[in-house]
Amino acid sequence: MKNMAKPILACDIGGTRIKLGLVRNNRLLAQAEIDAAARSGLALALERIARAAGPLCRKAGVKTSELSGFGLSFPGIIKTRREKILSTPAGKFDDAKYLDVPRIVKNLLGLPTRICNDANAALAGEWLWGAARNYRSAVMMTLGTGIGASAIIEGVPLRGQHGQAGSLGGHLTANLNGQICPCGNIGCAETEASTWALPGHARRYPGFQKSRLARVKNLDYAAVFRVAAKGDRVAIELRNRAIHVWSVALVNLIHAYDPEIVVIGGGIMRSADLILPRVRRYVTKHAWTPWGKVIIKPAELGNTAGMLGVASLFAET
Numbered sequence: 001m002k003n004m005a006k007p008i009l010a011c012d013i014g015g016t017r018i019k020l021g022l023v024r025n026n027r028l029l030a031q032a033e034i035d036a037a038a039r040s041g042l043a044l045a046l047e048r049i050a051r052a053a054g055p056l057c058r059k060a061g062v063k064t065s066e067l068s069g070f071g072l073s074f075p076g077i078i079k080t081r082r083e084k085i086l087s088t089p090a091g092k093f094d095d096a097k098y099l100d101v102p103r104i105v106k107n108l109l110g111l112p113t114r115i116c117n118d119a120n121a122a123l124a125g126e127w128l129w130g131a132a133r134n135y136r137s138a139v140m141m142t143l144g145t146g147i148g149a150s151a152i153i154e155g156v157p158l159r160g161q162h163g164q165a166g167s168l169g170g171h172l173t174a175n176l177n178g179q180i181c182p183c184g185n186i187g188c189a190e191t192e193a194s195t196w197a198l199p200g201h202a203r204r205y206p207g208f209q210k211s212r213l214a215r216v217k218n219l220d221y222a223a224v225f226r227v228a229a230k231g232d233r234v235a236i237e238l239r240n241r242a243i244h245v246w247s248v249a250l251v252n253l254i255h256a257y258d259p260e261i262v263v264i265g266g267g268i269m270r271s272a273d274l275i276l277p278r279v280r281r282y283v284t285k286h287a288w289t290p291w292g293k294v295i296i297k298p299a300e301l302g303n304t305a306g307m308l309g310v311a312s313l314f315a316e317t
């Protein structure tokens with residue numbers, strides 16, 4: 001039988017949930033989710049991941065002794081090839097930069113570890129098996145709790161001297177007069193229009209108290225789009241402003257990395273029907289691409305892209 005590779009335990013860490021999957025030959029055999037409990041830190045999260053590995057293996061009909069590696073997709077700056085987390089999202093997994101993750105995983109699971117920035121992992125997945133397959137130069141932007149970005153240029157994932165090239169696309173300036181971002185910069189696309197930043201912007205918006213949004217319990221962009229569709233002025237303006245910010249961010253990424261295709265993913269893209277035509281219109285008008293038009297497509301692999309992408313790192317070595 002050809003190519004019966006051993007399965008990889010892949011893990012995609014988000015701000016609120018941790019997705020786990022067993023990946024063999026680029027296929028997810030089984031998956032599960034656990035709470036991130038991000039404020040309790042990564043060391044405890046790794047212990048909970050290790051405890052979840054057994055049941056996940058049983059679900060897939062795989063012995064834990066068959067696993068050959070642990071792939072971690074993490075929302076931070078990663079020193080590539082050293083498997084070291086250099087920076088974490090504000091207030092989440094604060095202990096991560098002090099941890100020797102490969103050593104902890106070796107002790108818990110007896111497996112070698114590869115760590116990848118979450119946006120880089122998602123683009124790897126989409127590039128190999130999703131919306132960006134068959135393209136040599138691709139950029140991905142993920143719209144969610146934060147804004148992630150990643151670039152592959154002429155078939156090579158962009159990483160840079162310190163592992164952060166391409167992945168800070170959400171922290172390119174979109175508003176000179178904006179607020180200070182937790183990253184230190186001012187008016188980043190992420191501070192201007194991401195799920196974590198939305199409640200602050202909304203509450204400060206003139207007329208918010210009279211808007212239907214003031215009565216929404218979980219104020220996210222799905223709620224903004226829903227209320228905007230009913231004609232609420234504040235929601236319409238917040239929606240239009242966010243789409244403007246994402247479009248500006250995309251032109252920045254296109255000018256920086258010269259992709260053939262841009263893939264947009266993340267939870268906010270559940271409203272892709274509304275977002276994509278407007279983003280395409282803005283990019284057609286404002287991006288300097290004399291060779292033609294950048295293809296702009298929604299992500300195809302949903303929340304499995306990161307797990308498939310990080311598992312693919314084991315094939316590289």
Ligand SMILES: [Zn+2]
Nearest residue numbers: 171181183188
């Ligand atoms: Zn920033």
